[in-house]
Amino acid sequence: MQSKEDAIKAQGQYVLRNTNLGFLEDRYEGKVRDTYRGKKLRYLITTDRISCFDVVLGAVPFKGQVLNQLAEFWFDKTANLVENHVVACPDPNVMAVREVEILPIEVVVRAYLAGSAWRDYEAGRPISGITLPKGMRKHQRLEQVVVTPSTKAERGLHDEPISESALLERELVSPEIWEEVKEKALKLFSFATEEVASRGLLLVDTKYEFGLLDGKVVLADEIHTLDSSRYWVEDSYSERFHSGQDPQMLDKEPVRQWLIARGFMGQGEPPALPEEYISELSLHYMSAFEKISGQSFLPIVGDSESRIANNIREFEEAFS
Ligand SMILES: Nc1ncnc2c1ncn2[C@@H]1O[C@H](COP(=O)(O)OP(=O)(O)O)[C@@H](O)[C@H]1O
Ligand SMILES: [Mg+2]
Incomplete structure (x- = not known):
């Protein structure tokens, strides 16, 4: 082979x-x-x-x-x-x-303070309207799993976090559908959390898209992929967290950091990925x-x- x-x-x-x-x-x-x-x-x-x-x-x-x-x-x-x-x-x-008919919101579920949620928290902003306790650290586990929705941006624009109340006020979805979506998202998240725990992984956060099919709410788009989710290695997490190191990551966060180290955060021309780095990513x-x-x-x-x-x-x- x-x-x-x-x-x-x-x-x-x-x-x-x-x-x-x-x-x-x-x-x-x-x-x-x-x-x-x-x-x-x-x-x-x-x-x-x-x-x-x-x-x-x-x-x-x-x-x-x-x-x-x-x-x-x-x-x-x-x-x-x-x-x-x-x-x-x-x-x-x-x-x-x-x-x-894709609902116009991205349903993000989080168990840890990471990614854009950490960046918001660090800047003193609430996370999709949720105010977290003071004094939390980057990559810390949350007291409880939270749902932090974003608007689904039109082509070419960035998604923006939105609070539950703003989402309902703007009638992006009805209150009934929102409750159903949240319940389904939390169910999926808790199932996958248990499933990957048996393989020594942490499901950190993920994004779901739901849609309506003949009036029924169904899960659409992708689920728990490396583009929509963060996964960390469980056994080194605590030690690394306590010594202020990043966890071992299976998702594309290392690529984000590779870019940030080269001064790119989404504006202007991104740096070219060298051949060797591409092979490494593939593996x-x-x-x-x-x-x-x-x-x-x-x-x-x-x-x-x-x-x-x-x-x-x-x-x-x-x-x-
Ligand atoms: N069952 C479905 N019916 C219609 N559209 C869908 C369905 N599942 C996913 N999509 C849409 O297909 C597109 C998938 O392509 P993607 O590369 O993720 O695009 P984007 O850059 O818009 O996120 C998304 O716009 C997603 O909302
Ligand atoms: Mg997409």
Whole structure:
């Protein structure tokens, strides 16, 4: 069998930057995924693009496969807990989903003070309207898990945290739907927290998107992927926290820090990712998949764009 390093080298020429599937409708290019509408379903194609601070930095071999298969893993595990949009995964990079009306909020759930929540706290701002106790430290565990919603920004704009009361006042969602969304988000979060604890990991925070399907609230988008969630290594967390060190991180926070160290925080031109760093990231993503899911990751080398087109075409014909 080919080593992961060999697979990364071989995949260099096929790295999936974008797709152009002329036989589908309504192409939308997000930061990381390309989506299209078929006759009955929507297709979410996870590319190898990597984005940070809402800016696309480049492409990392197999990142798309890792993220899509991680989402597939979690959608599958939680399907009987919360209804979701998945119909099938016709390709390692593709999810065929029911088209839903995405609610205009990002539902963020947090168990630790990290990322933008820490940056807000440090600056003395409440976190989506929630005031945390004084004297907390970076990466500290919260007394209890909190839901900190953000608005879902229009294309090209940054998402903004919003308080629960402002969200209801602006009628982004009805109070009933908000209660239901919160309950579902907390259920998913607590399930995944337990699941990864058995593999020595902490689920730090995550972002969910929900949608309406025939008036029903269903989980959409991605779930517990390395783009939507932070995961830390549990056994070194306490020691590192007490000595003021960052935890060992499986998510893309190290990339954010790599950028910040080079003076980039989302404004202007991002620095180019060197080849070696890209290979390192690729290995990191594959190994994170294995740690989180407890399954081995089998990178599929080859022309992923043609493979994806063929698999979707075949699936679309059989489905409609
Ligand atoms: N079931 C669904 N129906 C319709 N749209 C969806 C569904 N699931 C996810 N989406 C949307 O597909 C897009 C996925 O692409 P992504 O790269 O995440 O884009 P963005 O840069 O807008 O976050 C998002 O806009 C997401 O809201
Ligand atoms: Mg997104």
